[in-house]
Amino acid sequence: MGFSIALIPGDGIGPEIVAEARKVLDCVGSRYGHEFNYTEILMGGCSIDAYGVPLSDEALAVAKSSDSVLLGAVGGNVGNSRWYDVAPNLRPEAGLLKIRKELGLFANIRPAYLFNELKGACPLKEDIIGDGFDMVIMRELTGGLYFGERHTEEVDGVMTATDTLTYNEEEIRRIAVKAFDIAMKRNKKVISVDKANVLDSSRLWRKVVAEVAKDYPEVEVSNMLVDNCAMQLVMNPGQFDVILTENMFGDILSDEASMITGSIGMLSSASLGSSKLGLYEPSHGSAPDIAGKNIANPIATILSAAMMLRYSFDLDKEADAVEAAVKKVLKDGYRTIDIMDEGMTQVSTSQMGDLIADNI
Numbered sequence: 335m336g337f338s339i340a341l342i343p344g345d346g347i348g349p350e351i352v353a354e355a356r357k358v359l360d361c362v363g364s365r366y367g368h369e370f371n372y373t374e375i376l377m378g379g380c381s382i383d384a385y386g387v388p389l390s391d392e393a394l395a396v397a398k399s400s401d402s403v404l405l406g407a408v409g410g411n412v413g414n415s416r417w418y419d420v421a422p423n424l425r426p427e428a429g430l431l432k433i434r435k436e437l438g439l440f441a442n443i444r445p446a447y448l449f450n451e452l453k454g455a456c457p458l459k460e461d462i463i464g465d466g467f468d469m470v471i472m473r474e475l476t477g478g479l480y481f482g483e484r485h486t487e488e489v490d491g492v493m494t495a496t497d498t499l500t501y502n503e504e505e506i507r508r509i510a511v512k513a514f515d516i517a518m519k520r521n522k523k524v525i526s527v528d529k530a531n532v533l534d535s536s537r538l539w540r541k542v543v544a545e546v547a548k549d550y551p552e553v554e555v556s557n558m559l560v561d562n563c564a565m566q567l568v569m570n571p572g573q574f575d576v577i578l579t580e581n582m583f584g585d586i587l588s589d590e591a592s593m594i595t596g597s598i599g600m601l602s603s604a605s606l607g608s609s610k611l612g613l614y615e616p617s618h619g620s621a622p623d624i625a626g627k628n629i630a631n632p633i634a635t636i637l638s639a640a641m642m643l644r645y646s647f648d649l650d651k652e653a654d655a656v657e658a659a660v661k662k663v664l665k666d667g668y669r670t671i672d673i674m675d676e677g678m679t680q681v682s683t684s685q686m687g688d689l690i691a692d693n694i
C-alpha cells in the first residue's frame with residue numbers, strides 16, 4: 335500500500351535522527367511491500383531562516399494533506415540564538431504549536447518503557463525498578479498555558495508578563511476519554527494528575543474526569559497532585575499505568591519519566607486528534623549541544639515512526655517488527671553514548687539506524 339508522509343527534519347539533531355527513522359521505514363516498506371512517499375517541509379528555526387516564519391502556509395498545507403507527519407525537533411539554544419529575539423509567534427516553537435493546533439492534535443501519547451536490556455542505564459536502584467517500568471503519559475496538547483492569552487506590558491512602571499491557563503469541559507472530556515480507552519487496552523489504571531489544591535482549571539479537570547470514569551467501571555481511577563507525582567515517579571514508578579494530565583504538567587513529567595527509561599533519547603510520542611492523521615516525534619528537543627556530531631540517539635524517533643505505522647496506517651505487524659528490531663539491537667549490546675554501559679559497544683546515530691534497519 336502507499337502512504338504519504340510529511341517529513342519535518344527541523345533543527346539541531348532533527349535532520350540526523352529523522353534520516354535514521356526514514357532508513358528504517360524504507361526497510362519496512364521493501365520488506366512488507368508498502369510505498370512510503372515523503373515530502374520534506376521546513377518548520378522551526380530553519381523555516382525562519384528561509385521564509386521569516388516558523389511554519390509557512392504552504393508547509394502546513396502539505397502536512398494537512400498527508401497521511402501522517404514525522405518530526406525530528408525544532409528550536410535552538412533559547413538563551414543564545416537570534417531566533418528568540420522576536421515576538422512569541424515568530425519563534426521556532428511557535429511552528430510546532432501551530433501545526434498541533436491546526437491539525438487538531440489534542441492527544442499526546444508518550445509511552446515510557448524501560449527495555450530490560452537498559453536496566454543498567456536507568457538511574458534508579460534495582461529494588462525501585464522491580465519488575466520494570468511500562469507506562470503511558472496521556473498529555474493534553476492543544477489547551478492550557480501554551481494556548482492561553484498572553485502579553486507583556488508595563489504596569490505602573492514595572493514590566494509585567496501574563497500567561498493564562500484555560501480549559502473547558504469539552505477539552506478535558508475528550509482527552510480523558512482517550513486516556514480511559516488506552517487504559518482499557520493496558521492495565522486498567524488511570525492516575526489523573528492536576529494541581530486541584532490551587533488551580534480552578536484543575537478542579538474542573540477532576541470533576542470531568544470523574545464523570546468520564548463512570549463510563550469505564552473496570553478502570554481504577556485516582557487523582558494525584560502534580561508535585562507529588564513528580565516525586566512518586568522516582569520513588570515508586572511501578573504504580574503508574576496511564577497518567578492523564580494537562581499540557582504543561584505532561585511536558586514536564588514526560589521528560590522526568592524518560593530518564594527512567596535510560597535516556598530522553600528513548601521516549602517516543604504520537605500526537606493524535608479525531609482523524610487518522612497524526613504527528614509523530616521524539617519527546618526530546620533539538621539538542622543543540624550535540625547537533626552535527628552523529629552521536630544523538632535515534633531510537634525515540636524510530637519508535638515514533640513505529641507508532642505512526644500502528645496508529646495512522648494500521649500496520650500493526652510492521653510496527654511490531656520495528657519494536658522487535660530495536661530490542662534485538664539493544665540485546666546485541668549496541669548503544670549510543672547516552673545509554674552506554676560497561677561491556678557494551680558504542681555506536682553512532684547512523685550506525686544505530688543501520689543496525690535497526692538490518693534487523694527488520
Ligand SMILES: NC(=O)c1ccc[n+]([C@@H]2O[C@H](COP(=O)([O-])OP(=O)(O)OC[C@H]3O[C@@H](n4cnc5c(N)ncnc54)[C@H](O)[C@@H]3O)[C@@H](O)[C@H]2O)c1
Nearest residue numbers: 407408409410411599617618619620621623624630631672
Ligand atoms: N518537539 C520539539 O521539537 C522539541 C521538544 C523539546 C524541546 N525542543 C526545543 O529544543 C531546544 C533545546 O532544548 P533543551 O536543550 O531544553 O532540550 P533537549 O531535549 O533538546 O536536550 C536536553 C538534553 O538531552 C540531550 N538529548 C536530547 N535528545 C537526545 C538524543 N536523542 N540523544 C541523546 N541525547 C539527547 C541533549 O543533548 C541535552 O543534554 C529548545 O529550543 C527547545 O524549545 C523542541
Ligand SMILES: CC(C)[C@H](C(=O)O)[C@@H](O)C(=O)O
Nearest residue numbers: 409427430431585617618619
Ligand atoms: C518545544 C516545546 C513547545 C514542546 C512542548 O512543550 O510541547 C516540547 O517541549 C515537547 O515536549 O514536545
Ligand SMILES: [Mg+2]
Nearest residue numbers: 585586589617
Ligand atoms: Mg518537552
